[in-house]
Amino acid sequence: xxxxQRLIRTADKLINFxxxxxxxxxxLYAGYALWDAYTVYSKAGVSNEIMFYKPxxxxxxxxxxxxxxxxxxxxxxWLAIDGTNIDYPVLQGKANTxxxxxxxxxxxxxxxxxxxxxxxxxxxxxxxSLIYGHHMDGGAMFGDLANFSDEKYFNEHATGWxxxxxxxxSLQFYAFLNVDxxxxxxxxxxxxxxxxxxLLSYIQTEAICWREIGVTPQNRIVAxxxxxxxxxxxxxxxVARMDEKQSAAGN
Numbered sequence: 715x716x717x718x719q720r721l722i723r724t725a726d727k728l729i730n731f732x733x734x735x736x737x738x739x740x741x742l743y744a745g746y747a748l749w750d751a752y753t754v755y756s757k758a759g760v761s762n763e764i765m766f767y768k769p770x771x772x773x774x775x776x777x778x779x780x781x782x783x784x785x786x787x788x789x790x791x792w793l794a795i796d797g798t799n800i801d802y803p804v805l806q807g808k809a810n811t812x813x814x815x816x817x818x819x820x821x822x823x824x825x826x827x828x829x830x831x832x833x834x835x836x837x838x839x840x841x842x843s844l845i846y847g848h849h850m851d852g853g854a855m856f857g858d859l860a861n862f863s864d865e866k867y868f869n870e871h872a873t874g875w876x877x878x879x880x881x882x883x884s885l886q887f888y889a890f891l892n893v894d895x896x897x898x899x900x901x902x903x904x905x906x907x908x909x910x911x912x913l914l915s916y917i918q919t920e921a922i923c924w925r926e927i928g929v930t931p932q933n934r935i936v937a938x939x940x941x942x943x944x945x946x947x948x949x950x951x952x953v954a955r956m957d958e959k960q961s962a963a964g965n
Contacts, residue, residue, distance in 0.1 A: 842937070890952050
C-alpha cells in the first residue's frame, strides 16, 4: 500500500510538472508571437529619420527627395493619400522582387517597401504606372486600400499626392477594382496607344467603385495594387489620374 501511495504521489508530481511546463511554453510562445508581430509592424512604418525627408509640398522641386536618394538611389517618389495611413517613399528595383521584403535601408522586412513596377519609367512618364505594396493589418503599407471597396470611404478619400524630384502630381482617384492577378490586363504596363485605350475601358467596366472625372487617353494614370483576401489570387487596385502641379500645398 505504501509503495502504491508513493507511486501515486510521484505520478502527481510528474503531472503537475508537465502541466506547469506546458503553461510556461504556451506563455513563452505567446510572448514571442506578440514580439514578432510588433517587430513586423514596427518595421512596416516609416521611421522618423525617413519621414524627415518627406516633401512639404511647398516647393515644387521637392528638394528633400534627392537627399533621400543619397540614402537609397532607388527612391523614385513619395506617395501620400489624403486621410489615410498611406504615406511612404516609393522605390524601384531592377526586379519586382527586390523590395518585396526589403526596406529603404536594404534590410530584411516582412512588410517590404512600396515600389514602382520595374518596367515603368523611373520618372512616371509612362501613360500607365503601377505601384505595389503589401496588405497589412492596422493600415500599414497598402492595408488601407481595402477600405476603398466601400463607396462612402471611396468618395471621402478622393485625393492624394505623388512627389518626384523636381515635380509634383496631384492624384485624383476615380476607380477601385478587385481582380484576379492572372486574369486581368492591370499588370501589363508596357502599352501602345491602342492597348492603353483598352485598359481605360477595362477599368471603367470592371470598377466596383467609380467616379467620373473625365479621364482621356491623353491623361496619365497610376494604379496602386495590393493583395486581396477575398480570393486566392485576388488583387485590390486603386486608380488615379495624375495632374502635374507647378506648386502644391501638399499634406
